Amino acid sequence: MAEDKEPKLPSFFKMAATFTKELAAYAAKGAPNVSAESYIKRLDACNSCPFLIKDTMRCGKCGCLLEQKAKWRTSDCPATPSKWEPEMMMSDDEHKTKPNPEDGDKI
Numbered sequence: 001m002a003e004d005k006e007p008k009l010p011s012f013f014k015m016a017a018t019f020t021k022e023l024a025a026y027a028a029k030g031a032p033n034v035s036a037e038s039y040i041k042r043l044d045a046c047n048s049c050p051f052l053i054k055d056t057m058r059c060g061k062c063g064c065l066l067e068q069k070a071k072w073r074t075s076d077c078p079a080t081p082s083k084w085e086p087e088m089m090m091s092d093d094e095h096k097t098k099p100n101p102e103d104g105d106k107i
């Protein structure tokens, strides 16, 4: 019988690259945050996601701290398809066709 396994964090270098890119995009747009309603919806999606590392509230796909990342309007869920609703700073097409590092896409 298969046991549920806790997802593992990506490598340090992948997490650093992802965080640097996310922070640069957030700063470049003037540090916009989502509404309180969107923030709660994002964290609800994470709480029911198999990639969530619950004890640290980190995403097992990108390694980001979700209580921080979910606030940033410029950030998106790294799952394909995204488990978060699109935000104003990201068009529906960008949301649906974003790069997927697991498919070899560069982030």
Ligand code: SF4
Pocket (backbone or CB within 6 Å): 045, 046, 047, 049, 050, 051, 052, 053, 058, 059, 060, 061, 062, 066, 076, 077, 078, 079, 083, 084
């Ligand atoms: S950001 Fe996306 S992939 Fe990561 S835990 Fe949340 S819902 Fe899951």
